[in-house]
């Protein structure tokens with residue numbers, strides 16, 4: 001990749017990490033179904049597969065993990081979450097979520113095994129959320145903690161003071177519970193309508209997660225996400241630090257000047273109303 005390899009550089013004033021990834025400009029934008037690199041039959045359009053899960057009787061893949069041809073960070077992998085050309089993670093089956101969760105736990109074990117690495121996984125659902133290929137996929141990036149230090153990832157938390165435990169236990173915000181995972185309205189979301197999901201028990205890293213619990217958390221969260229906007233799902237985990245969880249961030253255009261300047265999230269919606277709307281959507285999902 002030569003000089004086109006992504007570089008992490010500190011902001012010249014604040015020192016916060018910035019990434020220069022100019023090679024990503026060459027990535028395909030919204031290919032049609034026939035030219036979709038994530039559809040079965042087009043596997044040669046992607047770099048060699050890292051791993052796959054086959055859950056159908058005919059042995060075909062249900063989910064597969066591949067390196068990103070246009071990396072954002074030196075480690076950047078994609079999990080294609082379904083062989084079907086569906087755009088939204090809202091439409092995945094339970095089997096596809098379980099295959100995706102199995103791959104995700106496997107990849108976290110691989111990457112989080114380095115004590116100086118941070119791993120971040122996320123879903124960009126829809127064009128406004130950053131998806132350039134309209135075939136449901138999840139992304140995983142990893143890099144050195146010294147260069148990517150994030151306030152999300154560096155706090156050790158015990159169960160007594162854990163914000164995830166506290167939030168998932170709040171009855172007025174609870175949306176659903178399934179297979180050991182709980183979904184609630186986020187009490188302090190990044191933006192309007194945020195959701196929070198994770199294991200009911202104070203678990204720590206995704207490397208020790210039960211894929212069934214992770215699949216239930218992901219499936220509930222995406223099916224309960226607002227249907228009128230694109231959204232991101234952010235997974236957060238660090239070995240032995242806190243309680244792995246995911247946040248659904250609907251993209252309602254909240255990043256105005258105040259948010260960018262101060263790094264704050266502003267929400268105008270009452271989390272109890274968000275919970276009521278999400279319960280309604282899940283009931284009809």
Ligand SMILES: [Zn+2]
Nearest residue numbers: 036039085135
């Ligand atoms: Zn496709």
Ligand SMILES: [Zn+2]
Nearest residue numbers: 162165202243
């Ligand atoms: Zn906890």
